[in-house]
Amino acid sequence: xxxxxxxxxxxxxxxxxxxxxxxxxxxxxxxxxxxxxxxxxxxxxxxxxxxxxxxxxxxxxxxxxxxxxxxxxxxxxxxxxxxxxxxxxxxxxxxxxxxxx
Amino acid sequence: xxxxxxxxxxxxxxxxxxxxxxxxxxxxxxxxxxxxxxxxxxxxxxxxxxxxxxxxxxxxxxxxxxxxxxxxxxxxxxxxxxxxxxxxxxxxxxxxxxxxxxxxxxxxxxxxxxxxxxxxxxxxxxxxxxxxxxxxxxxxxxxxxxxxxxxxxxxxxxxxxxxxxxxxx
Numbered sequence: 216x217x218x219x220x221x222x223x224x225x226x227x228x229x230x231x232x233x234x235x236x237x238x239x240x241x242x243x244x245x246x247x248x249x250x251x252x253x254x255x256x257x258x259x260x261x262x263x264x265x266x267x268x269x270x271x272x273x274x275x276x277x278x279x280x281x282x283x284x285x286x287x288x289x290x291x292x293x294x295x296x297x298x299x300x301x302x303x304x305x306x307x308x309x310x311x312x313x314x315x316x
Numbered sequence: 317x318x319x320x321x322x323x324x325x326x327x328x329x330x331x332x333x334x335x336x337x338x339x340x341x342x343x344x345x346x347x348x349x350x351x352x353x354x355x356x357x358x359x360x361x362x363x364x365x366x367x368x369x370x371x372x373x374x375x376x377x378x379x380x381x382x383x384x385x386x387x388x389x390x391x392x393x394x395x396x397x398x399x400x401x402x403x404x405x406x407x408x409x410x411x412x413x414x415x416x417x418x419x420x421x422x423x424x425x426x427x428x429x430x431x432x433x434x435x436x437x438x439x440x441x442x443x444x445x446x447x448x449x450x451x452x453x454x455x456x457x458x459x460x461x462x463x464x465x466x467x468x469x470x471x472x473x474x475x476x477x478x479x480x481x482x483x484x485x
Contacts, residue, residue: 216325217367218322218323218329219322219323219366220327220435221435222428222432222435223326223434224367225428227330227333227363227429228336229421229424229425229428230334230337231333231334231337231356231424232420232424233417233418233421233424234334234337234341234418235337235341236338236420237341237414237418238340238393238415239415240409240410240413240414240416240417241341241406241407241409241410241413241414242341242405242406242407243405243406244346244400244405245446246346246349246388246391246395247340247341247346247415248350249388250340250349250353250388251329251341252382253353253380254337254340254341254353254356256356256379257356257360258435260360260372260376261363261364264364264367264369264372265367265409267367267369267474268367268368269335269435271383271431272447272451273454274414275357275369275371275372275447275451276334276454276455276459278369278372279371279451279455280459280462280466281422281469282375282376282379282380283466283467283469283470284466285380285384285406286379286383286384287470287472287473288471288473288478289384289387289388289474290382290387290473290474290477291473291477291480293387293388293477294477294479294480295474295480296389296395296476297391297394297395297480297481298480298481299474300394300395301483303443305428306400307400307403307478308396308407309407313381
Protein backbone atom coordinates (compact mmCIF):
# COMPACT_ATOMS: atom_id res chain seq x y z
CA UNK A 216 0.00 0.00 0.00
CA UNK A 217 1.14 3.56 -0.69
CA UNK A 218 2.47 5.26 2.45
CA UNK A 219 0.47 8.27 3.56
CA UNK A 220 2.26 11.49 2.64
CA UNK A 221 1.55 15.15 3.26
CA UNK A 222 -0.05 15.35 -0.17
CA UNK A 223 -2.76 12.90 0.93
CA UNK A 224 -3.76 15.21 3.75
CA UNK A 225 -3.70 18.21 1.43
CA UNK A 226 -6.05 16.45 -1.02
CA UNK A 227 -8.52 15.61 1.76
CA UNK A 228 -8.37 19.20 3.01
CA UNK A 229 -8.95 20.53 -0.53
CA UNK A 230 -12.01 18.28 -0.92
CA UNK A 231 -13.40 19.53 2.40
CA UNK A 232 -12.68 23.14 1.38
CA UNK A 233 -14.59 22.70 -1.90
CA UNK A 234 -17.53 21.14 -0.03
CA UNK A 235 -17.59 24.14 2.29
CA UNK A 236 -17.50 26.59 -0.62
CA UNK A 237 -20.38 24.74 -2.30
CA UNK A 238 -22.37 25.00 0.93
CA UNK A 239 -21.69 28.73 1.31
CA UNK A 240 -22.60 29.52 -2.29
CA UNK A 241 -25.72 27.37 -2.71
CA UNK A 242 -27.58 26.97 0.58
CA UNK A 243 -30.31 29.37 1.71
CA UNK A 244 -30.37 28.63 5.43
CA UNK A 245 -27.93 30.96 7.24
CA UNK A 246 -27.22 28.38 9.95
CA UNK A 247 -26.00 25.91 7.35
CA UNK A 248 -23.98 28.64 5.61
CA UNK A 249 -22.22 29.29 8.95
CA UNK A 250 -21.59 25.54 9.32
CA UNK A 251 -20.07 25.49 5.83
CA UNK A 252 -17.74 28.31 6.90
CA UNK A 253 -16.68 26.06 9.78
CA UNK A 254 -15.95 23.34 7.21
CA UNK A 255 -13.71 25.75 5.28
CA UNK A 256 -11.84 26.79 8.43
CA UNK A 257 -11.35 23.13 9.34
CA UNK A 258 -9.91 22.35 5.93
CA UNK A 259 -7.38 25.15 6.42
CA UNK A 260 -6.57 23.81 9.88
CA UNK A 261 -5.90 20.36 8.47
CA UNK A 262 -3.49 21.90 5.96
CA UNK A 263 -1.69 23.82 8.70
CA UNK A 264 -1.30 20.78 10.92
CA UNK A 265 -0.19 18.61 7.99
CA UNK A 266 2.51 21.14 7.13
CA UNK A 267 3.57 21.38 10.76
CA UNK A 268 4.83 17.81 10.32
CA UNK A 269 7.37 19.26 7.89
CA UNK A 270 8.31 22.61 9.36
CA UNK A 271 7.93 22.41 13.10
CA UNK A 272 5.16 23.38 15.49
CA UNK A 273 4.28 26.81 14.10
CA UNK A 274 1.44 25.33 12.07
CA UNK A 275 -0.18 23.82 15.13
CA UNK A 276 0.01 27.12 17.02
CA UNK A 277 -1.57 28.86 14.04
CA UNK A 278 -4.30 26.20 13.93
CA UNK A 279 -5.14 27.05 17.54
CA UNK A 280 -5.46 30.73 16.60
CA UNK A 281 -7.74 29.76 13.70
CA UNK A 282 -9.93 27.76 16.10
CA UNK A 283 -10.13 30.85 18.36
CA UNK A 284 -11.22 32.94 15.39
CA UNK A 285 -13.81 30.33 14.45
CA UNK A 286 -15.29 30.49 17.95
CA UNK A 287 -15.48 34.29 17.85
CA UNK A 288 -16.97 34.24 14.35
CA UNK A 289 -19.60 31.66 15.30
CA UNK A 290 -20.63 33.62 18.40
CA UNK A 291 -21.00 36.94 16.56
CA UNK A 292 -22.60 35.35 13.49
CA UNK A 293 -25.20 33.50 15.49
CA UNK A 294 -25.91 36.67 17.52
CA UNK A 295 -26.55 38.56 14.28
CA UNK A 296 -28.72 35.66 13.12
CA UNK A 297 -30.88 35.83 16.27
CA UNK A 298 -31.29 39.61 15.93
CA UNK A 299 -32.25 39.18 12.29
CA UNK A 300 -34.70 36.38 13.02
CA UNK A 301 -36.41 38.51 15.64
CA UNK A 302 -37.01 41.26 13.09
CA UNK A 303 -37.90 39.35 9.93
CA UNK A 304 -39.05 35.87 11.03
CA UNK A 305 -36.77 34.18 8.50
CA UNK A 306 -33.22 32.83 8.32
CA UNK A 307 -32.87 32.63 4.54
CA UNK A 308 -29.93 34.49 3.03
CA UNK A 309 -31.75 35.56 -0.12
CA UNK A 310 -34.38 37.34 1.95
CA UNK A 311 -31.70 39.54 3.53
CA UNK A 312 -31.93 42.11 0.76
CA UNK A 313 -32.37 45.50 2.49
CA UNK A 314 -29.17 46.82 0.89
CA UNK A 315 -29.99 45.37 -2.52
CA UNK A 316 -30.84 47.93 -5.15
CA UNK B 317 7.53 4.12 17.94
CA UNK B 318 6.25 2.99 14.55
CA UNK B 319 2.67 3.74 13.62
CA UNK B 320 0.29 0.82 13.08
CA UNK B 321 -2.01 0.43 10.06
CA UNK B 322 -1.68 4.09 9.08
CA UNK B 323 -3.20 3.86 5.57
CA UNK B 324 -6.33 2.09 6.78
CA UNK B 325 -7.05 4.65 9.50
CA UNK B 326 -6.23 7.53 7.18
CA UNK B 327 -8.69 6.37 4.54
CA UNK B 328 -11.38 5.56 7.10
CA UNK B 329 -11.13 8.92 8.87
CA UNK B 330 -10.94 10.96 5.68
CA UNK B 331 -13.88 9.00 4.25
CA UNK B 332 -15.89 9.84 7.38
CA UNK B 333 -14.87 13.48 7.01
CA UNK B 334 -15.96 13.73 3.40
CA UNK B 335 -19.26 11.90 4.05
CA UNK B 336 -19.93 14.21 7.00
CA UNK B 337 -19.19 17.27 4.88
CA UNK B 338 -21.53 16.06 2.14
CA UNK B 339 -24.28 15.50 4.71
CA UNK B 340 -23.73 19.00 6.15
CA UNK B 341 -24.38 20.70 2.83
CA UNK B 342 -27.24 18.47 1.66
CA UNK B 343 -29.54 17.84 4.67
CA UNK B 344 -32.85 19.68 4.93
CA UNK B 345 -32.98 19.65 8.71
CA UNK B 346 -30.35 21.94 10.27
CA UNK B 347 -30.05 19.64 13.31
CA UNK B 348 -29.01 16.77 11.05
CA UNK B 349 -26.44 19.06 9.44
CA UNK B 350 -25.06 19.94 12.86
CA UNK B 351 -24.77 16.27 13.83
CA UNK B 352 -22.97 15.51 10.54
CA UNK B 353 -20.62 18.42 11.25
CA UNK B 354 -19.83 16.90 14.65
CA UNK B 355 -18.97 13.63 12.86
CA UNK B 356 -16.63 15.56 10.55
CA UNK B 357 -14.96 17.35 13.46
CA UNK B 358 -14.37 14.14 15.41
CA UNK B 359 -12.89 12.40 12.36
CA UNK B 360 -10.65 15.40 11.88
CA UNK B 361 -9.48 15.14 15.48
CA UNK B 362 -8.47 11.57 14.64
CA UNK B 363 -6.47 12.85 11.67
CA UNK B 364 -4.72 15.35 13.97
CA UNK B 365 -3.75 12.46 16.22
CA UNK B 366 -2.31 10.66 13.21
CA UNK B 367 -0.27 13.79 12.46
CA UNK B 368 1.17 13.73 16.01
CA UNK B 369 -0.75 16.80 17.11
CA UNK B 370 -2.51 15.61 20.30
CA UNK B 371 -2.97 19.11 21.73
CA UNK B 372 -4.73 20.41 18.61
CA UNK B 373 -6.85 17.24 18.57
CA UNK B 374 -7.93 17.86 22.17
CA UNK B 375 -8.67 21.52 21.49
CA UNK B 376 -10.65 20.45 18.42
CA UNK B 377 -12.84 18.06 20.42
CA UNK B 378 -13.33 20.31 23.46
CA UNK B 379 -13.77 23.63 21.67
CA UNK B 380 -15.36 22.67 18.36
CA UNK B 381 -17.35 19.53 19.02
CA UNK B 382 -18.08 20.54 22.61
CA UNK B 383 -18.41 24.31 22.54
CA UNK B 384 -19.18 25.72 19.12
CA UNK B 385 -21.54 22.92 18.12
CA UNK B 386 -23.58 23.36 21.33
CA UNK B 387 -23.88 27.03 20.40
CA UNK B 388 -25.05 26.04 16.92
CA UNK B 389 -27.62 23.58 18.27
CA UNK B 390 -29.00 26.15 20.71
CA UNK B 391 -29.43 28.71 17.94
CA UNK B 392 -31.05 26.10 15.68
CA UNK B 393 -33.57 25.42 18.42
CA UNK B 394 -34.15 29.17 18.93
CA UNK B 395 -34.86 29.87 15.27
CA UNK B 396 -36.40 26.53 14.34
CA UNK B 397 -39.25 26.88 11.88
CA UNK B 398 -41.22 23.94 10.60
CA UNK B 399 -42.02 25.62 7.30
CA UNK B 400 -38.33 26.18 6.56
CA UNK B 401 -37.91 22.48 5.83
CA UNK B 402 -40.69 22.56 3.28
CA UNK B 403 -39.41 25.46 1.21
CA UNK B 404 -36.51 25.44 -1.25
CA UNK B 405 -33.13 24.63 0.27
CA UNK B 406 -30.92 26.03 -2.48
CA UNK B 407 -30.88 29.60 -3.73
CA UNK B 408 -31.41 30.80 -7.28
CA UNK B 409 -27.73 31.05 -8.17
CA UNK B 410 -26.95 27.50 -7.08
CA UNK B 411 -25.80 26.44 -10.55
CA UNK B 412 -23.34 29.33 -10.81
CA UNK B 413 -22.15 28.69 -7.27
CA UNK B 414 -21.62 25.00 -7.96
CA UNK B 415 -19.69 25.80 -11.15
CA UNK B 416 -17.48 28.32 -9.32
CA UNK B 417 -16.76 25.84 -6.51
CA UNK B 418 -15.93 23.08 -8.98
CA UNK B 419 -13.60 25.45 -10.83
CA UNK B 420 -11.87 26.06 -7.51
CA UNK B 421 -11.61 22.29 -7.02
CA UNK B 422 -10.12 21.89 -10.51
CA UNK B 423 -7.57 24.55 -9.60
CA UNK B 424 -6.60 22.58 -6.49
CA UNK B 425 -6.21 19.44 -8.60
CA UNK B 426 -4.03 21.29 -11.11
CA UNK B 427 -1.83 22.75 -8.35
CA UNK B 428 -1.38 19.39 -6.63
CA UNK B 429 -0.71 17.49 -9.85
CA UNK B 430 1.78 20.04 -11.22
CA UNK B 431 3.37 21.02 -7.92
CA UNK B 432 3.81 17.54 -6.51
CA UNK B 433 7.56 18.16 -6.20
CA UNK B 434 6.96 21.29 -4.10
CA UNK B 435 5.85 19.25 -1.11
CA UNK B 436 8.94 17.70 0.44
CA UNK B 437 8.76 14.36 2.14
CA UNK B 438 11.20 14.87 4.99
CA UNK B 439 9.60 14.78 8.42
CA UNK B 440 10.70 16.75 11.46
CA UNK B 441 11.33 14.32 14.30
CA UNK B 442 9.78 15.97 17.31
CA UNK B 443 10.47 14.48 20.73
CA UNK B 444 7.66 12.18 21.79
CA UNK B 445 5.32 13.39 24.49
CA UNK B 446 6.42 17.04 24.46
CA UNK B 447 3.87 18.40 22.02
CA UNK B 448 1.71 20.25 24.55
CA UNK B 449 4.73 21.61 26.39
CA UNK B 450 6.32 22.98 23.24
CA UNK B 451 3.06 24.57 22.08
CA UNK B 452 2.65 26.21 25.47
CA UNK B 453 6.18 27.58 25.35
CA UNK B 454 5.60 28.93 21.85
CA UNK B 455 2.24 30.49 22.77
CA UNK B 456 3.76 32.32 25.73
CA UNK B 457 7.07 33.02 23.99
CA UNK B 458 7.15 33.77 20.28
CA UNK B 459 3.43 34.24 19.88
CA UNK B 460 2.67 36.17 23.05
CA UNK B 461 1.45 39.29 21.23
CA UNK B 462 -0.82 37.24 18.96
CA UNK B 463 -2.07 35.38 22.02
CA UNK B 464 -3.05 38.62 23.77
CA UNK B 465 -4.75 39.89 20.62
CA UNK B 466 -6.70 36.60 20.43
CA UNK B 467 -7.92 37.12 24.00
CA UNK B 468 -9.00 40.65 23.09
CA UNK B 469 -10.80 39.26 20.03
CA UNK B 470 -12.68 36.79 22.23
CA UNK B 471 -13.68 39.61 24.59
CA UNK B 472 -15.01 41.64 21.66
CA UNK B 473 -16.89 38.56 20.41
CA UNK B 474 -18.50 37.97 23.82
CA UNK B 475 -19.64 41.59 24.09
CA UNK B 476 -20.79 41.60 20.47
CA UNK B 477 -22.81 38.40 20.84
CA UNK B 478 -24.52 39.64 24.01
CA UNK B 479 -25.33 43.06 22.52
CA UNK B 480 -26.56 41.54 19.26
CA UNK B 481 -28.82 38.98 20.93
CA UNK B 482 -30.38 41.52 23.33
CA UNK B 483 -34.05 42.37 22.92
CA UNK B 484 -33.54 46.08 22.25
CA UNK B 485 -30.43 47.16 20.41
